[in-house]
Amino acid sequence: MFDEFAPALPHGGDLTYASAVFGEPDEPWQDLSTGISPWGYRVINIPSHVWRDLPGANTLLCKAAAEYYQSRPEFVVPVPGSQFALGQLPLLLPPAAVALPAIGYAEHAKAWQQAGHQIVFYDAIAQLCQLAEQATVTHAVVINPNNPTGEVCPLNTLEFLHSILPGVVLVDEAFIDALALPSAVILLPSLPRLCVLRSVGKFFGLAGVRLGFLLNSAELAEPLRQTLPPWAIGHPAQWLGERALNDRAWQLAQRLRLRDAQQQLLTLLQRFVGAQCTLAGGGLFVTLRGPWHTLMHLYQRLAEQGIYTRWCHWPEPTGATVNADAWLRFGLPIDGGTRLARVLTTITL
Numbered sequence: 001m002f003d004e005f006a007p008a009l010p011h012g013g014d015l016t017y018a019s020a021v022f023g024e025p026d027e028p029w030q031d032l033s034t035g036i037s038p039w040g041y042r043v044i045n046i047p048s049h050v051w052r053d054l055p056g057a058n059t060l061l062c063k064a065a066a067e068y069y070q071s072r073p074e075f076v077v078p079v080p081g082s083q084f085a086l087g088q089l090p091l092l093l094p095p096a097a098v099a100l101p102a103i104g105y106a107e108h109a110k111a112w113q114q115a116g117h118q119i120v121f122y123d124a125i126a127q128l129c130q131l132a133e134q135a136t137v138t139h140a141v142v143i144n145p146n147n148p149t150g151e152v153c154p155l156n157t158l159e160f161l162h163s164i165l166p167g168v169v170l171v172d173e174a175f176i177d178a179l180a181l182p183s184a185v186i187l188l189p190s191l192p193r194l195c196v197l198r199s200v201g202k203f204f205g206l207a208g209v210r211l212g213f214l215l216n217s218a219e220l221a222e223p224l225r226q227t228l229p230p231w232a233i234g235h236p237a238q239w240l241g242e243r244a245l246n247d248r249a250w251q252l253a254q255r256l257r258l259r260d261a262q263q264q265l266l267t268l269l270q271r272f273v274g275a276q277c278t279l280a281g282g283g284l285f286v287t288l289r290g291p292w293h294t295l296m297h298l299y300q301r302l303a304e305q306g307i308y309t310r311w312c313h314w315p316e317p318t319g320a321t322v323n324a325d326a327w328l329r330f331g332l333p334i335d336g337g338t339r340l341a342r343v344l345t346t347i348t349l
């Protein structure tokens with residue numbers, strides 16, 4: 001299973017952890033360990049009443065989300081980060097077998113496990129289809145695009161999975177906004193057990209605001225709404241989220257900016273790793289897949305020089321797994337990769 005965080009690392013403490021392990025770098029850390037856009041939606045002039053007053057009904061936020069996601073307001077459940085929804089959803093379902101990506105955001109596995117479900121890992125979407133056909137699992141979780149592997153599950157495969165699985169098909173689209181990929185949201189009206197997760201944190205660079213959405217067309221939206229305490233989405237989050245989701249001009253510029261940044265990063269890393277690793281782009285990140293020791297060497301040398309990337313596979317392989325692959329994920333650098341390019345010239349793989 002892919003560990004999004006190092007063992008015992010508290011959430012949000014990544015650079016503290018990096019400093020503890022690698023020491024304080026000469027230059028300030030360049031944090032490439034997240035898939036959050038380094039260009040955030042501009043936060044200006046939030047009126048004082050937004051800070052002072054409790055938030056009211058989130059009708060306007062749901063309308064903005066429905067338009068942005070091309071859905072309907074009644075299908076949209078605003079949540080304090082998609083993390084909240086992915087943690088709650090397994091608790092709303094009777095224990096059953098669930099298929100999860102073996103290499104994928106580890107919080108899913110944690111949530112289903114803690115809710116008493118039986119986890120069956122799949123390596124690739126083709127294997128997920130086999131598990132579904134063999135009736136090995138009731139529910140399936142698909143991360144689209146997958147973090148960190150970048151694998152994408154086409155919409156017709158999601159439809160197929162929904163048609164043969166008796167349970168929920170949960171599609172986590174936390175990273176999809178930056179890619180020109182069709183969202184599973186358009187399938188919602190005809191697929192009642194489909195749930196789609198969207199995050200405002202990544203593409204809009206607003207992870208600190210804690211805002212995301214679960215979209216579902218049938219009976220799963222209401223139980224999730226019931227798990228939310230009053231005022232679960234803070235007033236500034238509602239105010240800002242509504243504006244960001246409505247701002248088409250900014251979204252277009254952001255998409256172009258991210259596309260260029262991802263392309264630059266892909267080119268830089270491809271030139272550096274040559275044939276030693278394969279590369280995958282997830283819109284807001286680029287992941288290298290290659291031999292564990294090669295990537296560990298790269299991860300450590302970069303960190304020693306103040307560039308913190310995301311190590312995606314623990315622990316060190318031994319015995320039969322000695323040649324196992326690892327994944328090293330790079331967030332998009334705000335400087336176009338200037339510092340990364342300079343540091344890479346000092347490293348030999």
Ligand SMILES: Cc1ncc(COP(=O)(O)O)c(C=O)c1O
Pocket residue numbers: 080081082083084105143147172174175198199200201202207211212
């Ligand atoms: C695949 C995936 N889904 C969901 C989340 C949760 O994001 P948020 O709660 O900020 O929406 C993350 C966070 O890194 C993630 O990587």
